[in-house]
Amino acid sequence: MATYTPPIDDIAFLLNDVLGFDDLMQALPGHEEVNAELAISVLEEGGKFCAGILEPINRSGDEEGSRLENGVVSTPKGFAEAYKAFVEAGWGGLSGNVEFGGQGLPRVMQILLDEMLSSANLSFGLFPGLTRGAVEAIEHHASEELKATYLPKMISGEWTGAMALTESSAGTDLGLLTTRAEPVGDGSFKIKGNKIFISSGDQDFGGNIIHLVLARLPDAPKGVKGISLFLVPKFLVNEDGSLGARNGMSVGSLEHKMGIHAQPTCVMNYDGAVGWIVGEPGRGLNAMFTMMNAERLFVGIQGLGIAEAANQKAAHYARERLQGRSADGSRGPVPIIEHPDVRKMLLTGRSFIDGARALAIWTAMQMDLASRHPDAEERRKADGMVALMTPVVKAAFTDFGFETAVISQQVFGGHGFIREWGMEQFVRDARITQIYEGTNGVQAMDLVGRKLTMEDGALAERFFAMVRADLNQAKATVPTIANATGEALERLETASKALLASRADLAAAGSAATDYLRLFALVSFGWMWTRMAAATQDKDNALARRKQAVAQFFADKMLPQTIGLAASIANGSRSIMALDADLF
CATH class of the missing domain: 1.10.540.10 (Acyl-CoA dehydrogenase/oxidase, N-terminal domain)
Incomplete structure (x- = not known):
């Protein structure tokens, strides 16, 4: 294996x-x-x-x-x-x-x-x-x-961390949460409440576990503006840095889940646990979103990672498994990698993986620019690109990652359904990435409702202009992928202008959001494939031949999806909103 x-x-x-x-x-x-x-x-x-x-x-x-x-x-x-x-x-x-x-x-x-x-x-x-x-x-x-x-x-890893946001009645709408934080009088607070779905909420590695908990102060108003963030350790820390008494928090149960079984996803009880406020009172979401945005990018990378592992195993299996006859009927049995449908599944996964990895590195480079570049304007521009790409990386990478896990499992046929081959675990594990840290539908709405409208659309237009410049430069050397991506970019720009023009129509935005995010992602992958194809144009080695072939596949078989996505967006929300709720 x-x-x-x-x-x-x-x-x-x-x-x-x-x-x-x-x-x-x-x-x-x-x-x-x-x-x-x-x-x-x-x-x-x-x-x-x-x-x-x-x-x-x-x-x-x-x-x-x-x-x-x-x-x-x-x-x-x-x-x-x-x-x-x-x-x-x-x-x-x-x-x-x-x-x-x-x-x-x-x-x-x-x-x-x-x-x-x-x-x-x-x-x-x-x-x-x-x-x-x-x-x-x-x-x-x-x-x-608190930092000291x-x-x-935590940075060394001796102590671990967790984020405690969700409650049984407060998921995406965190304004509904009820966990309370009562001031003690010495700068600390007593945290009382219950949280669910807390990944890494507890473990047996030793050391401390630092929970960041969203809760309300006694005089907090209703809604998200009344939420504050608190640092709540499993063990209190003595003045010399050693671990002291166990804090008033416990694991009520472990969630029974579809996947990531080895990860302890906890129901956490905070029974007067001592905590300290992080950031300003009432601005807990502002502080928490620093963590959540980092985690959203991390979750996108999880989708990419599972896709890579699943595709590797499927390609190896396809080269070894003998089944059926060759396309011309002259040989048999042949490795199933000779069958067009198997090749299509493998190439679909590979075209996502390589394009996504390139886009992930580009996004991470923007993060490094935003944190370290000596010019403030360059930092601002890079930070804007990170904000624009965060929902795309989180949602598209996990959607395509799950799809890649499923088609990689399909390559194995019946063996893919059997635990010993490991493919069904990839499918189960990948599924959560589309849900946690904000469902992919929420990410799509973030892209359409917040990121596309930033600077009245100028942020997205800067991105489009950058992509277009690279495509124009590459048309002389790699015309197939550059032209196909250019046509898809035109569809994306048309959809973007229409959504900006109708931004007040929430039904239109909501109906288009997931199609728009996938369209955005495919164009972004095409941009990366154009750059990869151009970089290998004058080379003749195994890696270069693979990149050129997969770039051609992406142009021929993946970018045409943008035609249907653009048409769906243009068709608006009427058919989605027409049916009465009680008729579903």
Whole structure:
């Protein structure tokens, strides 16, 4: 049975030949010594860890699952040891702030490590991923005292983090939450309430677990403006930094889930737990969205990671499995990779994966620009691009990632339905990525209702102009993919103008949103495929031939989807809103 191979060659190609990683690093203070050679050497080691330590406990962790006994959470066999090795190797602090003990390496490297973690063991990868999101919220919004107390051990990974937002009656609409925070008088608060769906809410790795909890102060108004954010540790911390008494919080139960069984998704009870406010009173969502936006990008990378692992296994199986006769009928049985429909499934997945990885790296480069570029205007522009791409990465990567897991399972036929081959786990694990950190429908509405309208549409237009410039430059060398993407870009721009013109019509926006996001994503992938095809035009090696062939497939078989999407958007909301609710 095939094992996961970290895609280091593809990463090296993107950093060296397509996206100008070295040039960017030279322009960013503090990253001048970072280059593609360093990044690749670090990621090679990260890939070895993922493939050698995490993938072998992926299936067993799924089958065993996390358990709750007498109030104590136990993760599956091997997880605690793997996490200890992860921390000791320094992976927890890869991109962490050097001021608090992190390595300060670029976000690009972090996102690529996250992809490999997600390919090898999604349940495991959530522990450091959620911790990093909590770190970002604390670093940007907490007091200096809280930063000094909690960030060093969270960045190292010795302590982990979790975000506690959702309640049984408050999901997407957090204005409905009821958890309370009562001031004690010494600067701390007593947190009382219950939260559900709390990933990494508890574990048996040792150390502390730092919960960021949304709650209401006694005088808070109703709605989202009355919500504040609180840091609530599992153990109180003594003045010398050691762990003190257990805080007033407990795990009520573990959720029984479709997938990510090894990940302890907790119902959390806060029974007067001591916490400290993070950020300003009543502005908890502002602080929490720092974490949530980071997590949304991380979830998109999870979709990419699962797709890569599933596609790898399907391609290997297709080369080995003998079934049927060749297309001309002269040979048989032949490997099923000779059958057109199997090839189409594999190429569909591969055309998403490679295009998405390139777009992920480009987005991460914008994040590095936004945080480090010496020019304030360049930081502002890059930050806008990150905001624009966040819902696209989260929703499109997980939609296409789930679809890739399903078609990769299909390549296996009946074996794909059997647990021992691992394909059904990919499908189950991938499904949650379309739901948590804001469902993909919510992401689509964010793109249409917020990001498209930013700067009265100028932000999106800057992105379109940048894509168009690259396509025009590439038309002389790779006309097929450049022209096909250019035609799709025209459809996207037409749809964008129509949605901007009708922005007050909420039914129109809601009806078009998911189609628009997929259209946006396909154009963005086409842009990346154009750049990859152009970068390999004068080369004749295995990687170049593969990129050129898959770029052609994307132009021929994937970009035509944009025709139907554009037509659906243009048809408006009438047929969606016409049926009376009681007739459904």
